[in-house]
Amino acid sequence: MTQPDSQATSGRTDPAGALAALARPGEAPLAEALLELIARLDLPCAVKDPASGQYLYANARMAALFGSTPEAMVGTADARWLEASQWPALRTAENAALAMPRGALTEHKLELGGARREFGVARVALRGGDGAPVALCSLWLDQTAQRQTEAKLQLALTQLEQQQQAAEAMRRETQDQSLRDSVTGLYQKVHFEDQLRREVDLSSREHREFSLVSIELDPLSAEAQAMGPAARTRILEALGRLLRGNTRAMDASCRLDDSRFAVLLSGVGLATAHSRMEGLRRQCATQIVVLEGRNLGFTVSMGVASFPHTAHTQDGLVGAAELALAEARKRGGNHVTLASIRFELE
Structure with a gap:
């Protein structure tokens, strides 16, 4: 990977072009293929500048989470889209991922569009020839429905446990x-x-x-x-x-x-x-x-x-x-x- 140039970090009208600027010669087809796979899976994906935390790229699915567009997100940071109580946790997780050779997988709970959402986020750094990070890639998995199902199951199990305990107590009293x-x-x-x-x-x-x-x-x-x-x-x-x-x-x-x-x-x-x-x-x-x-x-x-x-x-x-x-x-x-x-x- 190469160091992003000024056009990549400031080009708001072409986020995909900003991402392509990070690829070495010959890597562009592979990058395009990976983006196509992510699009087929309908997963939010983003690439950020590791120093500033600003978006170099965001796909349409990622932008939709924040009620925005890919073009509008390029060159901005999470502070632009999230409340002050939420975005610092994302930045902390990003810094931790940058320090790990194989990246990191973390979970986040965010208030988006008036609803509480839960995500599993995988982050990995793209590094230059000197080993320094030049970009931070993230892939988001919406776990809200799964967590709600797990919570309902847990509630049902708790209620069943209470019913079993009550039945046993009554049985002991009458036997x-x-x-x-x-x-x-x-x-x-x-x-x-x-x-x-x-x-x-x-x-x-x-x-x-x-x-x-x-x-x-x-x-x-x-x-x-x-x-x-x-x-x-x-x-x-x-x-x-x-x-x-x-x-x-x-x-x-x-x-x-x-x-x-x-x-x-x-x-x-x-x-x-x-x-x-x-x-x-x-x-x-x-x-x-x-x-x-x-x-x-x-x-x-x-x-x-x-x-x-x-x-x-x-x-x-x-x-x-x-x-x-x-x-x-x-x-x-x-x-x-x-x-x-x-x-x-x-």
């Missing part, structure tokens, strides 16, 4: 504390074992089938782990809601320990149990769980067994469901596995 786990709202292990014994007795007498599902919470994401116990509690609350919502009055859901659960599906065969638990697995994988404005994801692994097809005793049924769960974990988690059906000769 039977002696029978249910306080975090998930599910039956405690002792009560569940009583339910399982009664279901085995009933099914043995009436010769009907029921299913048992062993469930384990898969390892949490790194982000959820970094947020500590509060994130785990929020995920357990969500899993409890899903388990309660996917079981009937005659079924029973239980929390066995910190990350293990069990579901008893009364009068339900193996195929139907698998279908219902597969639906539950998908719900878990797509559930929105919010803490401090962040969406925490989680998945579960499940093993499904049935009485009497996969086992003829209570202990055998529990063991079959555990083996199926172990197989689901071997497959990488977020999976539902069926226990093997036993075939015995009379």
Whole structure:
């Protein structure tokens, strides 16, 4: 690049010509091609004098941001177009970009045309043979719509978090504390074992089938782990809601320990149990769980067994469901596995 001459810095009627004056011989076609690409992308683009901060070039998209024309902007600085509270931040960012060999990417919030706009601005210096900057190029990306969408999403997540917290508080107030786990709202292990014994007795007498599902919470994401116990509690609350919502009055859901659960599906065969638990697995994988404005994801692994097809005793049924769960974990988690059906000769 060469040092801009007086015609380049003062020529208000031909901003493109002012930009061409910065190019070395043979570089003009490349400069024109780059400008054409920027125009196709409809991005604001400008070139400034690094010493004065005055515009050497501004495309039509850039001039439109300031309610001006490319010709009118050449030879002026941002102080001409922006309030005193706004333009110094742009100049500071420009000086920082001039000091960096590869330029800089910064974000700016500006009041333009009575509206608040947000931009990501990439700046890079054009340097002469001695390495000194002779021009500063900038490319602007309007991020206003994206930021507004992100703000709306954040607001929606915050509202959802508040609703979840209110629902959990109401649930804790109304549930039977002696029978249910306080975090998930599910039956405690002792009560569940009583339910399982009664279901085995009933099914043995009436010769009907029921299913048992062993469930384990898969390892949490790194982000959820970094947020500590509060994130785990929020995920357990969500899993409890899903388990309660996917079981009937005659079924029973239980929390066995910190990350293990069990579901008893009364009068339900193996195929139907698998279908219902597969639906539950998908719900878990797509559930929105919010803490401090962040969406925490989680998945579960499940093993499904049935009485009497996969086992003829209570202990055998529990063991079959555990083996199926172990197989689901071997497959990488977020999976539902069926226990093997036993075939015995009379």
